[in-house]
Every structure is written in structure tokens, then in C-alpha cells.
Amino acid sequence: MDKLNYSDDLAANIPSQTATISSARFTVETVLSLRYWTPNLLSCRTSRDPNFRFTPGHYARLGLQSKKDNVIWRPFSVVSSKVDGYLEFIATLIPNGEFSDPLSNIREGDTIQVDKASYGFMTIDGFAPGKDLWLLATGTGLGPFLSILRDAITWNAFENIVLVHSVRYAVELAYRDEIQAIIQDHLLETLPARLRYIPVVTREFLPDMSPARIPQLIEDGRLEIAANLKFDLKRSRIMVCGNPEIIRELRGLFTARGFQTNRRAAPGQLAFENYWLNKP
Numbered sequence: 218m219d220k221l222n223y224s225d226d227l228a229a230n231i232p233s234q235t236a237t238i239s240s241a242r243f244t245v246e247t248v249l250s251l252r253y254w255t256p257n258l259l260s261c262r263t264s265r266d267p268n269f270r271f272t273p274g275h276y277a278r279l280g281l282q283s284k285k286d287n288v289i290w291r292p293f294s295v296v297s298s299k300v301d302g303y304l305e306f307i308a309t310l311i312p313n314g315e316f317s318d319p320l321s322n323i324r325e326g327d328t329i330q331v332d333k334a335s336y337g338f339m340t341i342d343g344f345a346p347g348k349d350l351w352l353l354a355t356g357t358g359l360g361p362f363l364s365i366l367r368d369a370i371t372w373n374a375f376e377n378i379v380l381v382h383s384v385r386y387a388v389e390l391a392y393r394d395e396i397q398a399i400i401q402d403h404l405l406e407t408l409p410a411r412l413r414y415i416p417v418v419t420r421e422f423l424p425d426m427s428p429a430r431i432p433q434l435i436e437d438g439r440l441e442i443a444a445n446l447k448f449d450l451k452r453s454r455i456m457v458c459g460n461p462e463i464i465r466e467l468r469g470l471f472t473a474r475g476f477q478t479n480r481r482a483a484p485g486q487l488a489f490e491n492y493w494l495n496k497p
């Protein structure tokens with residue numbers, strides 16, 4: 218991600234002649250760059266059609282040609298900001314995954330199909346007004362939170378923002394430098410909110426970091442201590458994104474404390490994005 222850009226001038230950020238082909242449902246975009254965090258975790262930046270609009274927290278549907286000559290479509294959260302002239306995604310490569318297979322062979326200059334619409338409900342406008350925004354991510358669930366963090370609306374809506382990212386191994390803590398840069402960015406000095414970044418590594422012992430999972434850190438109070446902030450029904454607005462099992466656990470944990478999931482007709486304090494279905 219490039220430097221924070223709070224300008225609303227999307228048109229000025231998109232180079233001309235980006236999308237090569239446009240059908241009724243999708244545009245064909247070009248892969249501009251790839252960044253491998255590990256052999257199974259990559260970020261992919263593509264061109265962006267000037268008409269592709271999204272709210273931070275939304276996902277796009279991406280299509281890649283499979284070996285069987287059909288196009289495989291999968292949802293991917295947008296990592297880049299709503300005003301960047303490109304789209305960025307972060308993806309885990311799943312062994313033998315139908316979409317992961319063609320994705321693992323992708324190169325700069327290749328094409329990728331992008332559905333013209335963006336989707337999702339995990340956006341800050343779904344919440345009842347609050348003071349503290351908690352962004353709890355596992356793995357690639359970090360992605361939409363980066364887009365949310367790169368939107369000035371977020372910084373004006375909250376006093377405190379806490380970003381918690383749980384990964385198996387420290388090398389999977391993607392975008393660490395960018396997150397530190399957001400914290401240090403002088404632009405934010407003029408905005409009201411403060412960001413705390415709490416990385417969680419579960420399968421490796423690191424100094425000053427316990428290998429506990431997020432629900433355990435919440436239950437025993439360690440997350441609140443690390444964030445120097447309490448979970449509070451009036452103040453806290455909580456987003457959880459990634460592994461469906463943590464979503465199930467945290468939905469139970471927070472609803473037992475009186476928090477309610479956002480509904481279209483009734484804004485609440487919780488929003489979730491499940492990245493796959495639990496196996497029965």
C-alpha cells in the first residue's frame with residue numbers, strides 16, 4: 218500500500234486505460250504486482266476500473282481461468298483504500314483449492330476478472346454510534362480492516378481503534394510496516410482517533426507475546442490490558458473477520474455480554490465476516 222491518501226479524488230488516482238475488457242457483469246483487470254509474504258500467502262495488486270466503487274470492509278468477486286477451461290469465482294476482501302487507483306487483495310493459497318490452484322500460477326501482466334459490484338455488510342456505517350472500534354482478524358481476515366483503516370471516515374468516527382491480528386507464525390503478520398506507518402503518519406495527528414496494533418502469534422513463542430488465541434485473551438482480560446481499553450456495551454463496536462470457528466466463539470462470548478449483531482433495521486455493536494463454511 219502506498220502512503221495514506223485521504224483525497225476523495227478517485228478519478229485522479231486511476232491511470233487511463235486500466236480495464237481492458239468490460240462485460241455486463243465484470244471487468245478484466247491486469248495484475249500489476251505480487252508480493253509474497255510466505256510461499257502460501259500473497260498480496261495481489263490489480264488495475265481498477267474507474268466505475269468500481271466499494272465501501273471499506275466490502276469484498277469483490279474475483280474470477281480466474283481454471284485448467285478445465287471454466288472461470289472460478291471467489292470472494293476477496295478489498296485491502297486497498299476506496300480512493301487508490303488500483304485494487305489490492307491478500308490471499309492464502311489452499312493446497313488443491315479450486316481457486317488457489319490458478320492463483321498460485323499468476324504472474325504480473327496476467328488478467329483477472331473482477332465482478333462490477335462490491336458486496337458485504339462489515340462496514341462501520343452498520344454500527345450504532347460508538348467510541349472504540351475493535352478490529353479482530355485471523356489470517357487474511359486482516360485485509361478489509363486495512364481498507365477501513367485507510368478511510369478518514371473511520372478516524373473521525375471513533376476515539377480509539379484496536380487492531381488485533383492472529384496468525385499461526387510471525388512471518389504471516391502481513392502489512393506490519395504499513396500498519397506502523399499508519400500509526401506514525403503525521404496526517405493522523407490531526408484526526409481524533411488513536412490506533413493500537415496487537416499482533417497475536419499462536420504457534421510460535423515470541424518475546425512479550427503469549428501463544429494464546431484471541432477468545433482466550435478476551436476471556437482472561439489480557440486483550441483489554443494490552444489495548445488499555447475495556448469492552449463496553451456503550452463504547453465498543455467490534456468487527457471479527459476470518460476463520461468461522463473464531464466467529465462462532467466470539468459471537469457467543471459477546472452476545473453473552475449483551476452485545477448484538479448489526480441488523481439492517483437495527484444497528485448493533487457486532488459485525489462478522491466468515492471466510493468459509495464450517496464443515497459439519
Ligand SMILES: Cc1cc2nc3c(=O)[nH]c(=O)nc-3n(C[C@H](O)[C@H](O)[C@H](O)COP(=O)(O)OP(=O)(O)OC[C@H]3O[C@@H](n4cnc5c(N)ncnc54)[C@H](O)[C@@H]3O)c2cc1C
Nearest residue numbers: 291292293294307308309311314315316317357360492493
Ligand atoms: C466474504 C468472503 C471474503 C473472503 N475474502 C478473502 C480474502 O480476502 N483472502 C482470502 O485468502 N480468502 C478470502 N476468502 C476465501 C476465498 O474466497 C476462498 O475460499 C479461498 O481463496 C480459497 O479458495 P479455493 O477455491 O482455493 O478453496 P475453497 O474450496 O474455497 O476453500 C477450501 C478450504 O480452504 C480453507 N480456506 C479458505 N479460505 C481461507 C482463508 N482465507 N484462510 C485460511 N483458510 C481458508 C477453508 O478450510 C476452506 O474450506 C473470502 C471468503 C468470503 C466468503
Ligand SMILES: NC(=O)c1ccc[n+]([C@@H]2O[C@H](COP(=O)([O-])OP(=O)(O)OC[C@H]3O[C@@H](n4cnc5c(N)ncnc54)[C@H](OP(=O)(O)O)[C@@H]3O)[C@@H](O)[C@H]2O)c1
Nearest residue numbers: 257311312355356357383384385419420430431460462463
Ligand atoms: N503449508 C501449507 O500448505 C499451508 C500453510 C499455511 C496455511 N495453509 C492453509 O491455509 C489454511 C490456514 O490458514 P491460516 O493459518 O491463515 O488460517 P487459520 O487456520 O484460520 O489460522 C489463523 C489464526 O487464527 C487462529 N484460529 C483458528 N481457529 C481459531 C479459533 N477457533 N479461535 C481463535 N483463533 C483461531 C489460529 O490459531 P491456531 O494456530 O491456534 O489454530 C491462527 O492464529 C489451512 O486451511 C491450510 O489449508 C496451508
